[in-house]
Amino acid sequence: MTPHASIPLKQEVNRLISGIAEPGRQRATTVLDVARVAGVSAMTVSRALNQPQRVPAATRQRVQAAVEATHYVPNLLACGLRSRRSRLVAAIVPALDSTVFGETVQALTTTLGGAGYQLMLGQSGYGAAGEDALLQAIVGRRPDGIVLVGVDHSPRTREQLAGCGVPVVETWDLTPTPIDMLVGFSHADVGAAVCRFLAARGRHHLAVVSGADARAARRTQTFVATAEALGLPAPAQIEVTVPSTLGSGRQALRGLLAQHAAVDGVFCSSDMLALGVLTEAAHQGIAVPGRIGVVGFGDQPFAADAEPALSSVRVDGARIGREAALRVVGRIAGTPAPTLDVGFSIVSRRSA
């Protein structure tokens, strides 16, 4: 095809796109349409878009103009199929109704987006029930990487993930046996640390209010074990339904006071639960921190502004997302990265 001096006019563009052979049915524009309009080959269009540095500026501009004239949007299904790079990273989070993982997802999106990848989000629900079906659907899209929140997965899931040859990052937890890569912190350490934190402040009659999820259970376990190690009375344990709400926190404190009147320190598995405890305490005229100390988990935006300000376990969720994204991208590029423990800190505020 003879190279044109410039991009044809709009009507000419339309004629070129629709083609002379079949002017009837509407087709989506393809590289070939763009190529025809720009007066180059399909391959040159592809290169101009994907490896701009390998194409002279003049050609690049012609192609760019043709892309705009034809409203071309590359078919990423075809790109992915041919190049075996879908430029898609999947993330599986337990749920979206809590906001705990929000900043992780946000950071994932941003970091991946900057590297030219798009995030595909799946909800596993708390529990491994629908996880297999979800995974099947995700793996079928041939993502270049998979980010998981949590390390508790069915053997079938682990097997499928390990077998499909895709980089996997597990997050928000540590385990000695990761499927592949790992970015998280030790929930066991959190439980122990919070117990010592409360004990150090003279709280000896402890309690845990916890939603029924695996990570919270690990925190509870070491919290209780540490209390025992410190020679304290066995902490009361109250389990609430997930997703945990302010209401279940209030109810938990009522139950706690009814059955364990001496309680003077409460560790809640989420800040919202803790806010419920604060609310109920205020309502009943129970002094916080005077009579009861309260510690939450997550250091949500509202924790610092609660009344009294809520002590909480701070985890850098954004960093987890960022590091997970970098690991996936790095692995795709051939650079392996070691397990990262992002740690946590206890933010001491008035409530304890």
Add this chain to the structure above:
Amino acid sequence: MTPHASIPLKQEVNRLISGIAEPGRQRATTVLDVARVAGVSAMTVSRALNQPQRVPAATRQRVQAAVEATHYVPNLLACGLRSRRSRLVAAIVPALDSTVFGETVQALTTTLGGAGYQLMLGQSGYGAAGEDALLQAIVGRRPDGIVLVGVDHSPRTREQLAGCGVPVVETWDLTPTPIDMLVGFSHADVGAAVCRFLAARGRHHLAVVSGADARAARRTQTFVATAEALGLPAPAQIEVTVPSTLGSGRQALRGLLAQHAAVDGVFCSSDMLALGVLTEAAHQGIAVPGRIGVVGFGDQPFAADAEPALSSVRVDGARIGREAALRVVGRIAGTPAPTLDVGFSIVSRRSA
């Protein structure tokens, strides 16, 4: 190929998969591998998986067994490319850090999943800034439908959406000029209704505390206009940064009391803001509802359990998600559906 009486043994399967020609490099298993193992053609495998009723039970079982023996996961990129049905529906939400849209997304996922579609989630951020780039990336995946939260989009976005021939559902708002389909409610009506709600309870010195987003702005506008129509003093307006937090609610009430001491009714653009107002009021010993009435928006799970229980505007977010999903799926199947106004209700609790 001769049909086998049964599926070959594991080693035979491996030999068939890896192929004699090139036993070296690992390939992902394809329909051809499954076909070889099942002793049928690729086409029959495809049919057995996608249109089971068109294949006799015996054949179907052979294929099913072969799928399991080979750990076959269909390449949905190829499926989508060839069939022009990606079985993907994209949703664009402003953000994931608030939980307001959580139940909508949850319902979308569930309803779409039941219909064999998968949800692809994108965050536009509050504002039309990155929306174009996001849209480009989404349209490139050739989704079978797109669900938008909100009706405020740049002309370029609207044009691209209208032009790409994909079913679009806008949600969480109403507009006389939808791009395609629409499921929402009138934010203008909300503002007016809340104003009348407060006025009817003897609140005449009103105020609005609002995050800077377009939907909240519409509510504020009619709230103010209605106050004027009712002959009330012009409501004080306080704008807070997004995402709105408990802290900004507290701060807003402080500002309000300093500058408009007579205020006796506050409409907040989110329940979290309202919770902040409640918190600050309690802290300053200002009686709610005695001296000030407070109304939130969203009827989040914590609203009913706040102290005092928070009056709020309830919107059935799950229904919006469900109906949006049904509309997308219906439209793909060729059944158009009209605009749906899901309405709202004011849940009257103690705070106002």
Add this chain to the structure above:
DNA sequence: TTGAAAGCGCTAACAA
């Protein structure tokens, strides 16, 4: 009921 051929839109590999 099953299979063979063709091609979805793109890019890897090679050639000019």
Add this chain to the structure above:
DNA sequence: TTGTTAGCGCTTTCAA
């Protein structure tokens, strides 16, 4: 620097 050829894995179409 640019183009040609082939084929990614699947399903549409048509024929048996």
